[in-house]
Amino acid sequence: MQKLLKVTMTSLVLLTMTYAEEMNENNMIEVETESESPFYIVTKGMVTPGGDMREEEALLEGDNAYGVGLDIGYMFHEHFGIEFSTVYGKNDITRTEEMHGEIEVDKAKATYVSYAINLIFKHPINEEFGYFIKAGYEKEHETIDDFNIDEKEHGVDAAAGLTYEINEKMAALVEYEYSSIRGLRGDAFFLGIEFEF
Template sequence: MKKSLVIAALSAHLTTQLFAGGDIAPVTVNEPVLEEVAHGHHEESKFYVVVAGMMLLGDEIQHGEALLDGDNDYGYGFGIDIGYRLGNGFALEYDYTYGKNTVYEITAHDEVKATSTYHTSALDIVYTYEATHKLGIFGKVGYEFEWEEISELNIDEREDDFVFGAGIEYALNKKYKLLAEYEHSLIEGPHGDAILAGVMYNF
């Protein structure tokens, strides 16, 4: 029925133009335009990687009858995150970090200086809120496994617990973002909390 009406209308238009001796006006058919629907998150690639330098803030913990003090000197290290965006601001990340800091074992009669090294592997859920087109605010929660070694004190430990993080990211372009993050683990250690700063690359 609709096709018949369209054909009839076109025929009437052509007939009128011919009998009037005028030029036939072109009939323009507008194609439907697909509108982009904004959901608060601009389109990004699914996979990304973050490479960051890390500063360890140090902490004091009780270890048997001794106190392990990592507060005196800031430690250092690096972190690597591999992420997959799930959509609506959520992402799944695998994190690896390596760190080193100076630790003092303090007892009633002695103080021993040592070097602590540790590795962590974690699986996190991340949510990022895009405050502006370039600035994002994120939070993460995950579960991590930690390997810590202080060879001078004969400490070689494996622990696991929850880890939390929060930070900001700033987009330089579609491929690169600058990132800063504060990280806190429920695993107690002389390395303490960590601050990371680095670059994100979107594939």
């Protein structure tokens, strides 16, 4: 009887160990399949303080610009990646010009389309919050039809921001972007959502 009990207990222990090992292997496979994708996409809203510039005898002043942006990124390392960005925005422009002793004021709408390619560095602060820094090359197309302005400029952009993890695949972010292109749009502030593929 004792011999039978020992054999039964040994069989149960071996069976439990085998089952636990199989479960562990399955979990490892699951973890591997659920590992983070290196690709991500960000949709964001934009606001800028506007800017001003001189054009011959006229002063052009831009109000706050509003728009939308899209970033598509690839992380080739845990902290480093590359990102392509595009932004579309609009604002009101006031042109003040002195002609023959009189001041003329005209208003118009401006549109901006910009493209940028940046290197990005990301780092967690804790389980929920993280920060990022990015810098690269930017090209901007500015159009003000009423003033016959159609300009393309390029320069350097740099940005920094904070992220808040909503879940494993989604994070909210705030971002400030500086551009060496000094125009009527100005530097930009963004609020957006990042999605991992």
